[in-house]
Amino acid sequence: MNDFNNDLVEIDSGDEPMSNHSDNPHFSTILEKRLSRRQMLTGSLGVAVAGMFGASGVTSLANAASGSFLPPAAGAKPPFALNPTLGFDAIPVTRSDTATLPLGYKAQALIPWGTPVTGTYPEYKANGSNTGEEQEQQVGSHHDGMHYFPMKNDPNGHGLLCVNHEYVDQRVFHAAGATLVAGQRPTDEVRKEIAAHGVSVVEVKKDKGTGEWNVVNGNYNRRVTAGTPMEIRGPVRGSDLVKTKFSPNGSMTRGTINNCAHGYTPWGTYLTCEENWAGYFVNKTTPPREHSRYGVSTSNGRYRWEAAQSGADEYIRFDASTKAVDATEDYRNEPNCQGWVVEIDPFNPNSTPVKRTALGRFAHEGAWLSPPQLGQPVVFYMGDDAQNEYIYKFVTKARYTRSVKGEILDEGTLYVARFYDDGTGVWLALDYNNMAFQAAAANANVVFKDQADVLVNTRLAADVVGATKMDRPEWGAVHPQTREAYMTLTNNSIRAPGEIDAANPRGPNPTGHIIRWREQGNRSWAEKFEWDIFVLSGDENNSQVLPEQGGPALTQDNIHASADGLWIDQNGILWIQTDMSGSQQGTGPFGANAMLAANPVTGEIKRFLTGPNDQETTGVVSTPDGKTMFVNFQHPGDRSQPGAFTSNWPDSGAVYRHPGDPEVVAVPSGARPRSATIVITREDGGIVGL
Ligand code: FEO
Ligand code: CA
Ligand code: CA
Ligand code: CA
Numbered sequence: 001m002n003d004f005n006n007d008l009v010e011i012d013s014g015d016e017p018m019s020n021h022s023d024n025p026h027f028s029t030i031l032e033k034r035l036s037r038r039q040m041l042t043g044s045l046g047v048a049v050a051g052m053f054g055a056s057g058v059t060s061l062a063n064a065a066s067g068s069f070l071p072p073a074a075g076a077k078p079p080f081a082l083n084p085t086l087g088f089d090a091i092p093v094t095r096s097d098t099a100t101l102p103l104g105y106k107a108q109a110l111i112p113w114g115t116p117v118t119g120t121y122p123e124y125k126a127n128g129s130n131t132g133e134e135q136e137q138q139v140g141s142h143h144d145g146m147h148y149f150p151m152k153n154d155p156n157g158h159g160l161l162c163v164n165h166e167y168v169d170q171r172v173f174h175a176a177g178a179t180l181v182a183g184q185r186p187t188d189e190v191r192k193e194i195a196a197h198g199v200s201v202v203e204v205k206k207d208k209g210t211g212e213w214n215v216v217n218g219n220y221n222r223r224v225t226a227g228t229p230m231e232i233r234g235p236v237r238g239s240d241l242v243k244t245k246f247s248p249n250g251s252m253t254r255g256t257i258n259n260c261a262h263g264y265t266p267w268g269t270y271l272t273c274e275e276n277w278a279g280y281f282v283n284k285t286t287p288p289r290e291h292s293r294y295g296v297s298t299s300n301g302r303y304r305w306e307a308a309q310s311g312a313d314e315y316i317r318f319d320a321s322t323k324a325v326d327a328t329e330d331y332r333n334e335p336n337c338q339g340w341v342v343e344i345d346p347f348n349p350n351s352t353p354v355k356r357t358a359l360g361r362f363a364h365e366g367a368w369l370s371p372p373q374l375g376q377p378v379v380f381y382m383g384d385d386a387q388n389e390y391i392y393k394f395v396t397k398a399r400y401t402r403s404v405k406g407e408i409l410d411e412g413t414l415y416v417a418r419f420y421d422d423g424t425g426v427w428l429a430l431d432y433n434n435m436a437f438q439a440a441a442a443n444a445n446v447v448f449k450d451q452a453d454v455l456v457n458t459r460l461a462a463d464v465v466g467a468t469k470m471d472r473p474e475w476g477a478v479h480p481q482t483r484e485a486y487m488t489l490t491n492n493s494i495r496a497p498g499e500i501d502a503a504n505p506r507g508p509n510p511t512g513h514i515i516r517w518r519e520q521g522n523r524s525w526a527e528k529f530e531w532d533i534f535v536l537s538g539d540e541n542n543s544q545v546l547p548e549q550g551g552p553a554l555t556q557d558n559i560h561a562s563a564d565g566l567w568i569d570q571n572g573i574l575w576i577q578t579d580m581s582g583s584q585q586g587t588g589p590f591g592a593n594a595m596l597a598a599n600p601v602t603g604e605i606k607r608f609l610t611g612p613n614d615q616e617t618t619g620v621v622s623t624p625d626g627k628t629m630f631v632n633f634q635h636p637g638d639r640s641q642p643g644a645f646t647s648n649w650p651d652s653g654a655v656y657r658h659p660g661d662p663e664v665v666a667v668p669s670g671a672r673p674r675s676a677t678i679v680i681t682r683e684d685g686g687i688v689g690l
Pocket of ligand 2: 579616
C-alpha cells in the first residue's frame with residue numbers, strides 16, 4: 001500500500017520549505033533607492049559600481065576602468081596561484097539520462113546508494129530488498145554536501161570521503177514503495193529509512209594502474225545515521241529545552257536528520273548540517289515556538305517514523321507531543337535536538353558526533369569556514385534555507401592556534417546579517433548578554449530565558465533584531481585567497497513585487513541569484529561588510545552577470561536557475577551547482593541540473609557538467625592537486641514510481657557522454673536510479689577546470 005505516497009511526492013521532489021511569517025520589513029524601497037542614487041550619480045546603471053566598494057574602510061576593489069571586481073589581495077602577495085582561467089568549451093543545455101562532460105574529460109561513478117562499506121559488507125540488492133540492518137552497513141541515500149580528507153602519505157590518491165545523505169525517496173528506496181497499514185509503518189522499513197540518512201565516511205583510493213577510484217574496506221569506514229547517539233555541546237547542553245526521556249540531563253540525543261550541505265574545520269573534522277529536519281516530527285499537542293517557527297507538523301511526520309509498528313523508543317521519539325508530566329518522561333523536546341551543526345572526526349571511527357549548539361538552530365544548509373588566521377577568531381558563514389530566512393555567521397571567542405580542537409566552537413558570537421540599500425551591511429549579535437540584543441528583544445516584547453533559549457529559537461532571535469529576509473540562502477563559499485564570501489540565494493516564489501530589496505531585487509524570484517560580500521578591513525570577524533550581486537540567474541532575457549557593473553546577460557553557454565551548491569577551488573574557480581525542481585528542470589530553457597564554472601574576477605561563466613534525469617547536482621570537492629574532482633548527483637529519477645523509473649543512472653547505460661554523443665533515454669523497467677558520487681578527471685591528467 002502506498003496510500004501516502006501522494007503526499008510524499010510533493011515533499012520529496014523538492015525542498016521548498018516553510019516561510020518566515022515574522023513581520024520584519026522587506027526594505028521594499030531599497031532597490032529603487034539604490035538604483036536611483038547610482039543612476040543619478042553616473043547616468044547609467046552600467047558604470048554605477050565605482051563608489052560601491054571604495055566607500056568605507058574596506059579595501060577599494062572596484063576597478064571602474066576594466067569593469068572587473070578585483071579581489072583585494074590579488075595585486076598584493078598571493079599565497080598561491082589565483083588563476084581561474086576556464087580551459088574547456090562550455091557544454092550545451094542538455095537532457096540525457098547520464099552525465100555530460102566537456103571533451104577531454106572522463107568520469108566514473110563511486111559509492112552509489114547501497115554500496116557496502118562496513119560490518120559484513122552486505123551486497124546491494126538491485127530490487128530494493130535490502131533490510132534495515134543491511135542499510136546500516138551500506139552507503140546512504142541522497143548524497144549532498146561532501147568533503148575529501150587526504151591521507152598524508154598519498155594525498156592525491158588516497159583519502160576519506162565524508163558524504164551527507166539528505167533524505168530518501170520511498171518510491172525508489174523500497175522494493176515497491178513505502179507501506180502504511182492501519183496508520184502504521186513496518187518497523188524494518190522505518191529502520192532502513194533511518195539508516196539511509198546521515199553521513200558516510202568512506203576510505204577511497206586510486207588504483208595506480210587503471211586510475212579508477214575504489215572503496216577500501218578499512219577501519220575508517222563508518223555510517224552515522226538518524227539514530228546514532230550524539231553529544232550536545234555548547235550553551236544548549238543541559239538546557240531544559242533538550243531534556244528528554246533518553247537524556248534527562250540534556251547532554252545527549254540520537255541521530256542527525258536531513259543532512260544537506262556541510263563544512264570542515266582547520267583541525268581536520270567534518271561538519272554536517274541539519275536542514276529540513278522539522279518535517280520528520282509531529283506534535284499533536286500545543287506546539288511551542290521552538291516547534292512552530294520551524295514547521296514541526298501537527299498531523300504526522302514526513303515518513304511517519306513515529307508510527308513504526310514495534311512502538312520502540314527509538315521510533316516513538318519522533319512524536320513530540322506532550323505525553324507525560326515532565327519533559328524527562330517523553331519526547332516533547334526531541335525536535336529541539338535537531339537543527340544544529342554536527343562535528344564528526346572522520347579519523348576516529350569510534351568518536352561520538354557532537355552537536356555544536358553555539359552555531360544556532362535553523363534549517364542549516366552548511367557551515368563555510370573563512371580561511372583561518374593564526375591569533376584571530378575562527379569564522380563560519382551559514383545560511384538558513386527557507387523562504388525569507390537569514391544569513392548567519394559565527395565568530396569564535398578563542399583565537400585560532402594550530403592546536404585548537406572542536407571545543408573552540410562552543411563559545412563565541414552568532415550573528416545575523418542585515419543588508420542595507422547602499423551596498424553596506426552589518427552583522428547583528430544574537431547574544432543574550434549584548435545590550436543591543438536585549439533592547440531589541442524588549443522592544444519586540446519577546447522574552448528569552450538565557451542564551452540556550454536564544455539559540456534554540458535562533459530564527460526568532462534573528463526576527464527580533466531585524467535581519468534581512470533573503471531568497472532562500474543555500475551554499476556559501478569563501479575565496480581561499482581574498483576571504484570574499486559568496487552565497488547562493490536559490491529562489492523565492494513568495495517574494496511579492498512590493499517586497500523586493502537591493503539584496504533580493506526580484507519578486508517573485510523563480511531563478512535566484514548569487515550574492516557576495518567583503519568584511520570591513522578584510523577581517524572575517526568584522527561587524528560591517530560591503531556586498532554586491534555576482535549574478536542574477538535566469539534565461540537570456542532575465543539574467544545579468546555583475547549587475548552593479550552593467551555586466552552581460554547570460555547566454556546559451558551559461559544560462560542556469562536555482563543555484564544551490566557552491567565552491568571556490570584551489571585555483572580560484574567558482575563552481576556553481578543547480579537544484580531546479582519540477583517543471584523548471586523538466587521543460588524549462590535550462591535543461592538538466594548542471595554545474596557551471598565561473599571566474600569570480602571577470603564574471604566569465606561556462607557550463608561544465610549536466611547530470612542524469614531529475615537529479616540535482618550538489619556537493620563538489622577535489623584532491624589537493626585539483627586533478628580529481630568528486631561531485632554528487634542527488635535523486636536521479638526523482639519523478640519515478642515504484643517499478644517505473646525516470647532514470648536508470650548509474651547502473652545501466654553510460655556513466656557519462658560528451659556533447660554530440662547519442663542521448664541516453666531512461667527505461668522505466670530498467671535499473672533502479674541511485675544517488676552517487678561522480679569522479680571527474682581529465683583525459684590528459686591535468687587540473688579539472690583549468
Ligand atoms: Fe538541502 Fe537547501 O538544500
Ligand atoms: Ca533539493
Ligand atoms: Ca542544497
Ligand atoms: Ca535546493
